[in-house]
Amino acid sequence: MNTLVVRPTRVRTAGVRQQLLLTAQQRLMILMLLFTAAIFFVSLRLLYFAAFDTTPQRGAAAAFVPARADIVDRNGVPLARTIDGYSIRVVPSKLLNNRAYLADELVKIFPDTPREEFLAKLTGPRATYIRRRALPDQVAAVNAIGEIGFDFPREKERLYPQLSLAAHTLGFINAEGQGVTGIEGAYDKRLTDAATRGQPLALSIDARVQGVLESELGSAVTNLEAIGGAGIILDVHTGEVLAMSSLPTFNPNKLTGSDPATRRNAVTYNLYELGSTFKPLTVAAAIDAGTVTSMARRYDATQPLAIAGFRIRDSHPAGRWYNVPETLIHSSNIVTAQIADELGREKMEAMFRSVDFDKRPGIELKERAFPLWPKNWGRLTTMTTGYGHGIAVTPLHLASAYAALVNGGIYRPATMLKLGDKAPPQGRRVFKASTSARMRQLLRLIVSDGTGKQAEAPGFRVGGKTGSAEKPGIGGYNRTSVVATFAAAFPMDNPRYVVIAMIDQPKGNAYSSGQRTAGWTAAPVVKKVVMRAGPMLGVFPDESRDVDVSELTPLLWRNGEAE
Amino acid sequence: MLMAARKLQGIGLVLLVLVFAMMLYPVSLKVAATRSELAQINQQINRTRDNIRYLESELAVRASMRQLEQWNAETFGYSAPSASQYLANERQLASVGRLPRARGANDVAPVLMAMVSPVALPEKAKPAAATAPDAPAAPAAAPKPAAIKLAAVQSDTPPRMAPTRRREQLKMIEDQLLAESTLADLKRAAAAEAGEARGR
Numbered sequence: 001m002n003t004l005v006v007r008p009t010r011v012r013t014a015g016v017r018q019q020l021l022l023t024a025q026q027r028l029m030i031l032m033l034l035f036t037a038a039i040f041f042v043s044l045r046l047l048y049f050a051a052f053d054t055t056p057q058r059g060a061a062a063a064f065v066p067a068r069a070d071i072v073d074r075n076g077v078p079l080a081r082t083i084d085g086y087s088i089r090v091v092p093s094k095l096l097n098n099r100a101y102l103a104d105e106l107v108k109i110f111p112d113t114p115r116e117e118f119l120a121k122l123t124g125p126r127a128t129y130i131r132r133r134a135l136p137d138q139v140a141a142v143n144a145i146g147e148i149g150f151d152f153p154r155e156k157e158r159l160y161p162q163l164s165l166a167a168h169t170l171g172f173i174n175a176e177g178q179g180v181t182g183i184e185g186a187y188d189k190r191l192t193d194a195a196t197r198g199q200p201l202a203l204s205i206d207a208r209v210q211g212v213l214e215s216e217l218g219s220a221v222t223n224l225e226a227i228g229g230a231g232i233i234l235d236v237h238t239g240e241v242l243a244m245s246s247l248p249t250f251n252p253n254k255l256t257g258s259d260p261a262t263r264r265n266a267v268t269y270n271l272y273e274l275g276s277t278f279k280p281l282t283v284a285a286a287i288d289a290g291t292v293t294s295m296a297r298r299y300d301a302t303q304p305l306a307i308a309g310f311r312i313r314d315s316h317p318a319g320r321w322y323n324v325p326e327t328l329i330h331s332s333n334i335v336t337a338q339i340a341d342e343l344g345r346e347k348m349e350a351m352f353r354s355v356d357f358d359k360r361p362g363i364e365l366k367e368r369a370f371p372l373w374p375k376n377w378g379r380l381t382t383m384t385t386g387y388g389h390g391i392a393v394t395p396l397h398l399a400s401a402y403a404a405l406v407n408g409g410i411y412r413p414a415t416m417l418k419l420g421d422k423a424p425p426q427g428r429r430v431f432k433a434s435t436s437a438r439m440r441q442l443l444r445l446i447v448s449d450g451t452g453k454q455a456e457a458p459g460f461r462v463g464g465k466t467g468s469a470e471k472p473g474i475g476g477y478n479r480t481s482v483v484a485t486f487a488a489a490f491p492m493d494n495p496r497y498v499v500i501a502m503i504d505q506p507k508g509n510a511y512s513s514g515q516r517t518a519g520w521t522a523a524p525v526v527k528k529v530v531m532r533a534g535p536m537l538g539v540f541p542d543e544s545r546d547v548d549v550s551e552l553t554p555l556l557w558r559n560g561e562a563e
Numbered sequence: 564m565l566m567a568a569r570k571l572q573g574i575g576l577v578l579l580v581l582v583f584a585m586m587l588y589p590v591s592l593k594v595a596a597t598r599s600e601l602a603q604i605n606q607q608i609n610r611t612r613d614n615i616r617y618l619e620s621e622l623a624v625r626a627s628m629r630q631l632e633q634w635n636a637e638t639f640g641y642s643a644p645s646a647s648q649y650l651a652n653e654r655q656l657a658s659v660g661r662l663p664r665a666r667g668a669n670d671v672a673p674v675l676m677a678m679v680s681p682v683a684l685p686e687k688a689k690p691a692a693a694t695a696p697d698a699p700a701a702p703a704a705a706p707k708p709a710a711i712k713l714a715a716v717q718s719d720t721p722p723r724m725a726p727t728r729r730r731e732q733l734k735m736i737e738d739q740l741l742a743e744s745t746l747a748d749l750k751r752a753a754a755a756e757a758g759e760a761r762g763r
Contacts, residue, residue: 050591083620084613161623211628459646532643541646 067156069191070200071170071183073207074242074418078161078200080170080184080252085157086139088150091127095149099123102147106130109141133157133253158184164251166210168265169203169244169365169416172252181263183416186366202418204240209233212533213243217501220525221247224506224516230266230395231525233533234498236403236489238424239412241363242497242537244268269367271392272502275469276331276518277487278388280439283328283336284405285351286343287435295324295438296555299335308380312337315468315517325552328442329450331466333387340386341379348382352391354430355401355411361394362413369394388469395485399500402487406443406463406495409436441549444492448549449556455488455523457530459541464488464499464526466518471505481505486522490530491539493547501525 071080095102103119110118110131121128130150131138139152158173171182179188183203190196213231221229229247234240246266250258264270286292298321304313314332327335340348352358360368372392374381384390396414404411409431412424431439443463446452451466467485470477485502489495501522508516515521534541635641650656 050595078620078623081616081620083617159620159624161620162627163624163629165628207628211632214628215632459649528643531645535644535649540649540651542649542651543646 065194065198067192067197068158068173068177069197071191072200072202073205073210074202074240075206076200076202077207079166079203079205079207080158080160082156083159084154085159086134086136086152087132087155088130088134088139088142088152089127090121090130091149091151092122092124093149095122095147097145097147097149102145105145106142109138160252162207162211163253164249165207165214166205166244167249167252168246168263168267169205169241170252172255172263181367182265182365186364202420203416204235204242204418205244205416206242206536208536209533210243210245212536213529214245214247214249216525216528216532217245217503218247218249220501220506220521221503223511224503224509224521226503226506226521228266228504230270230500230502230504231529232267232395232399232498232500233529233537234399234403234414234500236407236495236498238419239400239403239414239427240419241414241416243533265365265367266502266504267395268361268363268365269369269394271369271372271394272483272485272504273389273392273469273472274395274398274485274487274502275388275467275483276333277398277465277467277485278386278391279328279331279336280405280443280465281351281355281401282340282343282348282386283324283442284431284435284439285347286339287438288351288432289343289347291342291344292324292339295552298323299327299338301327301332301334305334305337305383307337307383308378310380312383320557323555325442325445325555326557328465329446329556331451336387337383340383343382343386345377345379345382348385349377351430352385354428355397355404356413357391357393357397357401361396362400363396364416371397388467395500395502398485398487399498402489402498402500404430405439406436406489406492406498408433440489440492440495440547441552443489444547445549445552445556447488449553451517451519452486452488452523454519455486455526455530457490457527457534457541459543460530460534460539461491461493461546462488462526462530463490463492463495463547464523466523468517468519482516482518484516484518484521486518486526488526488530490534491545493545496539497537499526499529501529 066082068082070078070082072078099119099122102122103115106118107113107115118130121130130142132155134142134152142150143152156177158177160167160170167182169182171180171184171186173179173184177192179185179191183201184191187201191201213233217229217231220226229245231243231245233242233244235242244265244267246264248259248262250262283292301314301317301322302319304311304317306312312333314330314334316330318330318332322330322332322335324339326332327339356362357371358373360370371394374385374390381390400411400414409429410427411430412427415425440463443465444461445463446465447455447462452462452464455462455464465487467487468482469485470479471481471483472478473481483502483504484506485500488499488501490497490499503518503521503525506512506516506521508514508520512520512524531541650659
């Protein structure tokens with residue numbers, strides 16, 4: 001098709017045409033220069049890439065850094081790590097086989113899930129997971145069915161290789177990968193931050209010691225048909241927690257279906273009236289304050305102490321007068337109440353405050369309970385708190401207080417992190433060094449001659465105090481349900497570790513010779529734990545050593561010959 | 564002519580640069596190839612490390628404290644060593660041996676050392692010398708038998724050791740370690756083994 005254009009009348013002169021040509025050439029020139037410059041830049045860039053490009057290759061360094069940092073124990077044993085796990089997914093629209101047949105096959109591989117559940121997932125409209133954390137064997141078995149509707153994406157998953165070991169300490173993460181409880185919850189930022197997650201987080205826990213504590217406490221709780229238990233091993237000089245166990249426990253690898261109540265950390269989150277284990281603290285405060293000056297001073301324990309309409313009585317009344325070592329050895333409530341009364345409310349309160357019984361326990365975990373501090377502190381309260389009633393604290397509170405009692409009188413908060421070469425925290429003085437030395441002798445006497453005889457691990461110089469507190473129930477204390485605690489330290493000539501074993505409501509059966517008191521239930525646990533874990537902690541038994549108690553032994557009344 | 568040469572010179576320079584560029588091109592290719600090879604190896608290392616981690620985790624699960632505890636309860640039955648099984652020093656180690664402790668084993672008196680000497684002669688010679696002054700007829704004859712006896716003791720019989728406590732102890736150890744019957748057993752076993760080996 002031709003286009004007819006009317007030729008414009010020739011009005012332009014040759015000069016104008018010349019001008020137009022020049023501008024056209026000029027524009028072309030500029031365009032060409034632009035192209036040249038562009039090509040020049042591109043080639044320069046190419047040359048740079050060829051010669052000087054040193055940027056890391058794709059995915060070279062990133063693969064090393066785990067999505068969430070590992071958690072290891074003090075010796076580097078992995079307690080939690082993130083691995084590429086298998087999962088099994090189904091895309092119903094791609095399924096070829098008969099769905100009922102597939103459901104049958106799946107039930108054969110996973111017998112713990114009902115067939116209906118599989119059938120519902122296979123016939124559903126959307127792609128869903130059949131298993132989130134599948135074992136490689138199971139994946140192979142599902143693959144062997146030969147159905148293209150299944151696929152096996154590899155996903156990052158948190159694995160706790162030691163299963164339920166230290167489950168309460170480690171805690172667990174939710175489906176979105178955020179830490180919920182324990183170390184996972186408390187150090188969520190540190191574990192997921194790109195800058196720090198390359199380095200594993202080292203805890204103060206020792207996996208072997210933890211295993212020992214859990215197995216011994218677990219067997220005691222099972223055999224005594226108790227409802228729970230708690231145990232802790234603490235380094236007295238640094239406050240590092242070597243082991244922390246709470247029963248009943250759970251498996252953080254398999255949370256679905258487990259009882260949420262088992263996830264409670266009894267060591268830091270449960271409050272107990274810990275009973276007679278408070279007596280050494282009261283006596284130490286009295287020695288410190290100077291109200292008890294002589295170990296030989298005797299107190300009347302012949303009859304129950306009546307005060308403010310309340311009678312303080314002993315569980316095994318001896319009907320005689322006790323001196324201070326005998327008070328602890330026979331665990332006399334009456335005499336301890338008198339000592340506490342003499343000490344007075346202010347000093348008693350000051351001592352409890354100095355060992356942080358009025359605060360949440362000092363530890364990095366988030367699950368920390370606030371102690372039950374007496375509301376109205378009267379004379380009776382001073383007396384009852386002296387032997388551990390009327391005030392409820394966590395087992396961790398008691399462990400930290402005992403560490404201060406035996407280590408020379410320095411209180412340090414507990415820590416879950418490995419100190420390594422770092423200097424231990426400064427701490428603060430709560431007892432005099434001389435008081436601490438005296439308490440070591442007294443605690444040792446309780447085990448060698450008193451209610452704690454069952455805790456005597458030969459050669460380990462264990463010292464400690466029993467505590468069998470009746471549980472408060474409806475309308476007063478329940479005589480048949482007790483919290484049996486044994487708070488110990490070893491070796492007593494130079495204390496290094498505090499061990500606390502607590503059993504909640506043990507039944508007096510053949511395993512404990514029909515007794516439900518701490519001397520027969522919790523003390524044997526401490527003995528077994530010390531005998532097994534002592535050498536792991538660097539404390540070796542030596543029967544030729546002991547703490548010198550010769551100045552106190554003449555004070556003990558034995559079959560009427562001494563005294 | 565000059566103009567043409569000058570023009571050619573320009574072309575020649577361009578050609579020269581081109582030739583060198585072409586010669587250098589394989590070098591750049593080689594560098595790129597090596598680089599990508601390295602990247603591949605890096606990836607392989609990463610994959611292997613991931614794999615190692617995975618296997619380590621599996622091993623840790625299989626050898627977890629719980630599992631070991633269970634095996635111990637079911638099969639091994641090991642228990643914690645008692646205080647008497649720990650030894651602080653060599654002296655304690657020595658006292659562990661099953662040997663009945665000879666009385667005064669450690670206080671070896673210097674007198675005993677003197678008694679060990681194999682020469683039994685002086686004691687026997689002395690009485691002879693002592694008797695000499697008593698019998699006036701003897702002096703000439705007495706030294707002679709003594710000299711003969713000396714020679715006999717020193718040459719023929721091996722020196723008879725005085726049975727001291729220390730010696731008794733050593734003997735007891737030797738008896739325990741290598742009794743005649745033990746040695747015979749050993750020899751018999753060795754012979755049997757040798758025969759077997761030859762038979763094969």
